[in-house]
Structure formats: structure tokens, C-alpha cells
Amino acid sequence: MIKTQTLTKNYSGLLAVDGISFSVEPGEVLGFLGPNGAGKSTTMRMIAGFITPTSGSASICGHDIAAEPLAAKSALGYLPEGAPSYGEMTVGGFLDFIADLRSLAGAVRKTRLEYVTARLELEPVLEQSIETLSKGFKRRVGLAQAIVHDPKVLILDEPTDGLDPVQKHQVRALISEIARDKTIVISTHILEEVDAVCTRAIIIARGKIVADDTPAGLKSLAPSGRLDDVFRTVAA
């Protein structure tokens, strides 16, 4: 599970994230919504331990990210915004590198690498260097990297950005498939994604949580019953 407590990030005067508290339980897929610059990525980066909060705390599976960073990071699979990786590496070499860092060995390692390669359809590009890949492939390499160690908690920053409709559908199916016993947070600005995969959604604007409900509950906030109307109203 994920728990954050009054998570705050102040970039020398600019309050990017302003006291965000929430918790996500196993089995939940939380959609993180909000206009650009609302603080979605900053929040995710603080939970993943890439940036240090100005105040407040975050924990993954009970491990505080500041006090026990290695235990917390071991339980987490994280796809950073833009799915960065090492361009000069081949896809296969990159996944091997991550498997090494995740201490995967023996039969488990083989099974997991085969699973992510097959599930994200990476076989045809395994020997290709990452910088030569299309945006869609790069994103799927990033996803493969995030789930290769079968983490209990997944944080995916815009997992379907840059994918075509078929690939989007596949990634959503993958998320739903692995969601049963996992705690998942995905950020997105595609509202249809919330309907497709999320069991709950949080809308943040100007660094604060402005709505936190099931997709159905959120829709009922607008007379029209449409998610984008709700989004426009609360995020404005």
C-alpha cells in the first residue's frame, strides 16, 4: 500500500504540492488527474524517493521513503514521466541491467524477463538500441522495467502517453490484469482512462486534492454526469 501524509513541496517560493494526504490499498487502481503543472509528477517523484519533500512523509508497504529508502524502493515499480532510459543500450541489455539491480536471479529472473517481453511485445526489438525506437516502444520498455520484479506497488506517470489506440488498450488491459493484488497509482490527463482502469480517482489542482472518489461518484458531481465536466469545474 501507499500512504502519504501532508506531502508538501516548495520550490523556493512556488508551492508545487500543498499538503497532500491519501492512502491507496492493495487491489485499488488510483487515477491521479489534474491539469498540467498541478503537481502530479512532483507528488509521484516524492513517493518514489527521487525528490525530497519540503515537509510531510510518504511510505510504501509500511516503509518510510526517507527512513528506509531501499526497502521502500524494492517494493516499488516506478515509471518516471517520459519513460527515460539509457538510449545507447539495447532493450535486452537494459532489461538485464534492471533485473540485476532488482536482484532477480535464476528461474524467477528468466520467467519474469520472458513474461514482460511477451506481455509488452518487445521480442522484435530486443537487440535494438533504445534511442532508435518509436515513442510507443520506448514507453513499453519503461513499463517492462517497472513491472519486471513483480512489485507490490506500482506508480506509473502517464503510462499510455505516446501509444496508439491499440497499444493504449493493451496497456490498460495489462494494468487491470495485474491490479488484483497490487497497489497501483497512474497519472493521466486522458479522462477515458479513468473509466477504463481506475477504481478510484483523485483530482489535484494547484497542489491540493480537490476531489477523491470512485469514477461513478465523481461523475455524479456534475449535472451532465460527464467526467470532463466535473474535471473542468473542480480543477478550474
Next chain:
Amino acid sequence: MSPVRTILRRELRSYFATPIAYVFLIIFLLFLNLFAFQIGRIYESGQSELSAFFTFHPWLYLIFIPAVSMRFWAEERNSGSIELLLTQPVTLWQAVIAKFLAGWIFVAIALALTFPIWITINYLGSPDNGTIFASYLGSFFMAGAYLAIGSFMSALTRSQVIAFILSFLVCFLLVMAGFPLVMDWVRDWAWPWLVDGLGALSIYSHFENIIKGVLDLRDVLYFALLGAFFLLASAAVLDARKSS
């Protein structure tokens, strides 16, 4: 496998993933031999020793080492891969050490490839091979200190060019600090303790001791401390940038 070894292996492979590393090695060897034979005149001097060859190391490293270390962190930050790396279960310190060691191994390869000059001098005469070995060791330690300075500068910026220039400048000042020309000038106006302090900080004077054949523990310790200080500073800078 430990994270340090995993990252070290990845780094070292990335050097050789493009032809740049090979071009670099060739240029390094070309320049070093050119200096040694054309300017150092080790052939014409009639002396069977290599100090004229080693004298150029502090100067050549000014260009060569910052070019190796500039990518350590600046490139990671620029491409965003730093976020991927530092959200894996590794500590900052492990990543700093791994990158440094990969660079050091690369320099060791470059240094090892200068072996023909050692063979040549043994063919031409009978040099003191103990001194030559000590000089190689000293040069290797000096390279480590340069790399650590470069690691720190690379952690400061996302621009490899700026990292290169800053590393060059700091190393240049540390080399020049012990040069007689500079020391004499400083002696004219500065307090004696400042002159001594400056001399003690100099890369050049410590390296000069070693290539004269005096492998003093203090000179080795100097390079080790200089390296350790800047590696710790690299980790501190990276950690501070997480909170900025």
C-alpha cells in the same frame, strides 16, 4: 551482484557502445607519445628513464579526464535517466562510486596501453623499473583525483560542456599551484604559511615527487584524500539537488 558492480558494468559498456571511446584512446596515446618523443626528447636525451614521459601526464589529463567525467551525472540529468537510476534500490553513494570506478578503469586501460614506451626504454637501456612502476601507480592515483573532481563538477550541472570547463579549471589551478613560476610569485607577497599550504595542495609537486622515484605514502595519501573529498562532495551535491 552488488549494485556497484551492476552500475559499473553498465557504465563501462556504455563507453564502448559508440566509437568515441576508441577515438579517445587513440588520441590520448598519440598525444602522449608525441609529447614524450618530440618535446620530452626521451630518445635523444640518451637517458634510460621515463620521467620526461610522465611529466606530461598532469597536463594531458587536464583535457582527457574531464572529458571522461563530464558525462557521469550531467548526461543522466539531461536525459532524465537519473530519475530511473535513483528510484532503483541503490544508494546515491553506490551510484557515485560505481560511475567513478568505471571511469577509473577506463583511464587504467588508456594508461596500460602506453606499455610500448616501457618496453622501448628497456630495449634501449636498463632503466630503474621500480621508479617507472611507481610513476605509473602515481599517474593512476592522480587520474583518480582528477576524476573525482570531474564527478563533482558533473553533479553540479546538467551541461556536459560546463562540467568539462569547471573540471579543467579546478584541475588546472591545482596543477599550477605547485609550479615554481607561481610559487615564486606568491612568495613575493603572501605569508609563508600560505605559500606552504599552496605548495602542499599542488597536484604537480606531489606527482613530481613520485616520478623522481620517491614513492612517499604522503603523496599517495594526498591523491586519495583529494579523491575521497570530491566523491563525498559529489554525493552531497546530488543529495542536495533532491531537496532543492
